[in-house]
Ligand code: ADP
């Protein structure tokens with residue numbers, strides 16, 4: 082098998098299309114090479130080798146070695162250098178890179194091939210001994226860390242001590258002799274700590290590094306990242322071996338990262354940072370404060386040092402044109418890594434850039450206007466779940482701001498919370514339901530979990546491409562970085578700002594859109610849902626087939642959902658109306674009544690309350706469909722439970738506590754979810770159905786008169802398993818309908834349907850459809866009854882199931898296509914066989930989950946219904962499913 086693909090000198094064996102085997106980095110290096118861009122030559126070991134490595138007890142296959150050696154010879158021919166040569170040595174980088182980008186999650190080794198002999202040759206050849214020794218010490222540091230497992234901090238400490246001893250502030254100040262000295266200390270520390278010498282043989286170094294890249298696929302950071310981003314373990318990572326180019330070769334050399342458009346705002350402007358006389362990850366590590374690539378951004382963001390545009394105009398012009406070429410080629414914003422060696426530009430990476438939702442919207446809309454992509458493509462490029470970010474609040478611009486510090490605006494949105502200084506504290510705060518702002522000098526991949534748990538992130542070091550900035554943007558968490566005016570006193574847990582010192586637990590507000598840090602809590606406002614968002618949503622609405630309704634129980638929910646574009650109510654849970662205000666007392670009166678007459682008396686009091694709510698809903702929805710579900714939960718849910726509650730309620734109801742206790746006990750059920758609920762209540766107590774139906778029809782009359790729009794209520798009978806159950810309840814409803822129509826002298830159109838939430842109902846759908854005029858899939862209960870898993874108890878074992886790989890997703894969040902989905906498919910087909918114009922919808926949690934929405938599109942449902950705040954997500958996901 083062919084396990085190695087080479088690239089270099091304008092030709093590559095692979096291309097962008099091979100990303101599954103070559104990984105994103107390797108595929109795009111090949112593609113750039115084929116485009117004729119300046120890319121240092123190299124080779125890619127395909128990701129299948131990673132799979133082999135883990136299947137065979139962490140061994141690299143023997144046949145790989147000659148293939149890699151052949152690729153290396155090609156690199157030698159192109160560069161005119163030789164690996165391990167003591168005159169003109171070829172140095173390489175060993176870079177990981179899988180199918181999905183995992184920024185900073187796996188390990189890379191630079192300057193490989195250096196040893197005590199080649200370092201001399203390198204210095205001699207370049208005419209710069211300082212550079213050679215700087216490269217050697219970098220190599221030892223990275224190799225010892227990544228391959229030999231000696232923590233980098235050991236070296237940073239030595240370097241810090243030596244710098245102080247030599248009286249230097251920056252790494253770039255050290256001379257060749259000083260670096261040589263540092264190298265000798267490094268080597269002896271390795272021997273001391275590990276009991277083995279730093280390997281001198283370049284081939285040994287090479288295979289050590291390749292093995293370490295494969296091993297890094299399973300390190301804790303990478304495993305966590307994959308879990309957070311749903312990346313399968315089986316993909317594995319590819320390895321790239323590439324000829325080194327040097328950004329640390331003096332002041333005409335540099336290294337940098339850039340975006341073809343601003344990843345935070347979406348503004349069409351080249352955006353990036355670089356460092357002179359530096360290498361690799363110096364820019365993102367935040368060791369020195371980086372400089373702006375363009376002059377415009379330098380001025381706008383207040384970078385102190387000159388831009389690359391000014392310092393290296395020729396390289397800049399070439400770089401700018403490559404950026405434009407790559408963006409047009411990939412038809413998307415690119416995130417680039419490059420190095421300038423003595424004035425010559427080299428491209429080291431390109432990929433589609435991660436961006437904030439706001440930027441994603443603007444970029445998609447701009448690209449449509451530029452004629453680069455179609456409207457449907459624009460719609461497809463927005464991650465529906467990321468719309469959550471847009472619904473985040475921002476700081477009210479009208480209130481005065483007490484600014485205590487400011488830095489770079491790394492990830493937009495605003496958040497308030499208490500200061501914590503460690504990732505662990507952020508996690509604890511989240512668990513305890515407190516809001517935390519994670520304050521760090523800088524962040525590293527170990528902090529990922531804490532960053533996730535925080536409301537916002539603040540770092541005093543680093544630029545727009547620092548770890549904190551990149552990760553926060555990806556997570557949609559507000560973030561401010563590089564607040565040079567603020568200082569963190571870790572030992573005393575203090576944050577020192579302009580004129581104030583704050584301690585752990587003090588409240589601050591972070592404005593990730595301006596870069597400001599404010600004292601205390603600040604009023605926020607909801608975001609504007611027009612502009613780019615509005616245009617994308619309009620395109621989405623045009624492209625989707627399914628309608629999007631909302632689950633709304635109150636007029637307030639309905640109003641919010643309308644503003645988010647809901648096209649009807651898919652589920653109104655009437656019981657939620659009974660918990661409001663004094664109604665619970667009347668409800669209890671009904672439940673505790675001794676006989677039917679007592680129940681009817683209480684129901685008569687409840688009727689006008691329900692009618693009022695329904696009139697409100699119908700009026701707000703103005704002729705749009707409204708599905709109302711009859712009373713569903715078991716009655717004891719409305720009753721008090723503890724002795725104190727019972728005493729209190731008995732007082733209000735004028736009952737003896739003991740009598741109340743008896744009645745509560747009588748209603749007790751062992752398994753209420755499968756007990757006396759749903760249509761079973763309606764059959765036991767038809768007077769409840771009569772009351773609810775009357776409230777619905779009278780409200781329909783009132784709303785129709787008031788709005789002039791015809792109201793067509795859809796009455797949904799819950800938990801039906803037998804057609805005879807539905808027949809019984811439907812007969813009650815029809816009778817009330819006839820009565821109300823006669824009284825009002827008005828014809829009301831209405832539908833009676835059922836929720837499909839029991840496997841029996843799904844299987845008997847063709848029979849039930851003889852009575853039901855619509856089906857709505859209640860996937861919360863259907864999942865529960867299909868799996869036989871109580872959704873209220875599943876939290877005890879679902880996480881274990883996921884961790885042990887028994888299931889991939891929580892079926893209560895993302896629909897189980899194979900099982901529950903099969904029942905939905907069966908019910909849809911059988912239902913439509915009986916009644917071909919049958920309206921079908923979904924109203925469980927899954928109605929707002931993009932993957933589940935795709936499934937609904939595939940099986941031809943008419944609508945999805947979800948909570949109000951998920952309506953925009955569902956509109957977009959429904960469009961993507963239809964495109
Ligand atoms: P990551 O996936 O963490 O970004 P990379 O493999 O892209 O890791 O390497 C990180 C950085 O190392 C690059 O951005 C680049 O600056 C530097 N680098 C990698 N390979 C080379 C090379 N062949 N020559 C010069 N610098 C390199």
Ligand code: MG
Pocket residue numbers: 184185186187188189362
């Ligand atoms: Mg890295």
Ligand code: MG
Pocket residue numbers: 418430
């Ligand atoms: Mg990179």
